[in-house]
Amino acid sequence: MDSDPTMIIGSAGRRLYLIDWFREAFADLGLEGRVVVTENDPTSAAASYGDIGRSLPRYADPAYGPALLELVDELRPSLFLSVNDYELMHLHVATDLAEQLRERGVLVPGVDRAWQLGCADKLRMAQLLEGIGVPTPRTVTGDDEAGIAEIAATSEGLVVKHRLGSASSGLALVTADGVRAAVDAAIASAPAPADGSAPSGQDVVVQSRLPGREHGVDIVGDLHEPGALRAVLARRKVRMRAGETDKAVTVDPTPFIGNAERIARAARLTGLVDVDMFLAEGGEPSVIDINPRFGGGYPFVHLAGADVPRYYLARALGLEIGEDWREYSPGVVSAKHESVRLTAAGI
Template sequence: MTSIPATVVIGSAGRRLYLIDWFRRAFKTLGVEGRVVVTENDETSSAASYGDLARIMPKYSDPAYEAALLDLVDELQPQLFISVNDYELLHLHVNTDLADRMRQLGVLVPGVSAEWQRGCVDKLRMAQMLTAIGVRTAPTVTGGDGAGLSALAAYTDDVVVKHRFGSGSSGLAIVSAARAEEAVAESLLSAPAQSGGEPTADDVVVQPKLSGTEHGVDIVGALHAPGDLAAVLARRKLRMRAGETDKAVTVDPAPFVANSALIAKAAGLTGLIDVDMFLDGEGRSTVIDINPRFGGGYPFVHLAGADVPLYYLAQAMGRDNGFEWSRYEPGVVSAKYESIRVAGRVPVTPTSSVE
């Protein structure tokens, strides 16, 4: 009988080819024969043909997705499954019980509780949940809350407007408080609605613009002890591009540990979540957003020495021998750059020559 190599499945890897490389290196560090399987809906995405094995899947909203995913798990017997798509994660953890079913089959599936997964895709709900556990967050109102908008305008000069159910920085605008309603109307033109129908002003949120410096923080929960904090990894954002951190410098995570521990415990966290926090002049951190997955800021701490893919694989395979995966060097500045690869080929129809 042919043995099945150790396997990690990365769902909807998209443009994050570096994650595939870093999981490959983690296998080598562990001295394990392993493979990285990439599942994608688009066979010409950057990552679809970059893994050791590619599987083209139905879209997560397709009724055929569930059977296709369970068939893949049965065939490949992965030790670990992660996704870097917010909406696929919502489908796995909230809309279905697929995450739990994979766990019952012996697959390690990092994540947060269903309640916190819902909160991560609803910025108003997230603000309310953070406040309830004692974590500082920006006061948040919907674009349709006239009284709330007036209250914000009474004490802040500038506000942040963005999609309530958006991913990344969709619908983002920073305007004067006097222009809040105008910015809400503009953001509404591209806003996704929770119900899937026509969006309303309540599908846009408004927050005061915070003072201080913006940081990206990776909160890592122990993979086999939900809610226990395993590590905090932090960087100060130096430049943004298309809603993602483009340049950053690694920093001491100490100012963010208290909030991180509260979030990890409340969310039943296992694995990594990407959190945006502001740090003010008095050293207080305020949470503004949570993405329950590897975010675009993780590479900055990885290049400075952290190695979460190694932690994931070591834990998934029972090979954790004290690797110093959470140590990184503060003061390392890294910047993203452009690259490109051939993603596929399409049939070409010969053209007739003109004589």
């Protein structure tokens, strides 16, 4: 084994805790490993926090791919992961960079192309989930008047949000009387389509509002056997802030295992995806969103005992670690807090 094993976290942004936990995982494995952070903004919170920090062009810049491959050839990491949705789309869909990294011997967690596209498109995701028998709310576009009327007739409330948005962008919880105004407002604030046209009802989705409590569930697939489920880690959301879980309590993952198995198998999952599910008392959980990366809810299960970073590194480096990495205690409440660090001076 390399005496100085290396991993790369792309676009870590504000998630300094993830860098710390991979450092701790190296130490727990008895290794002097390096956590490399790549960022486009050299003054971001994470850019100078890694053991090595490297600035890369923006993912959409033609220079991004060559620069990333040059870095990988130089540092020879065993593992590469990104926590940025747009960078992931570029790696797995817009280019073959993820495959080029794998050909160089780098472990790159993810889902297959169809599911990566689905994770970015809420209408497509609903269709994928329905196709594998996973409960999900009825979903139509904002210009589907008949579909909206059907949802309004069978649901006490409706949800409006951007079709290609993230972090709850465009979100509105409305009744049937307010759905048209909410759709119009969401259209006005929707990201412009790639072809440069003005946003329309096709860029907004309307869904039935689900009963029950919202949960965040990490589905962890084997890193070498696509589709093989290795862990399900769950927490009930107590408070949200800016579209991300701010406080949560860990819960028994048993109710979510069936959905997790179907998603992992269909998506040919390797590594972790962050899934939002609603669970009503005595009911079956329904999936409303999937993020193909470490999400903002992972810290709550990590602080309760789970250790996915240690699992990632062990699988990347061919080490045996048993199964305790997926064990955590239910009933543990955690909350996020603010912090700040100096990232540049004199500019």
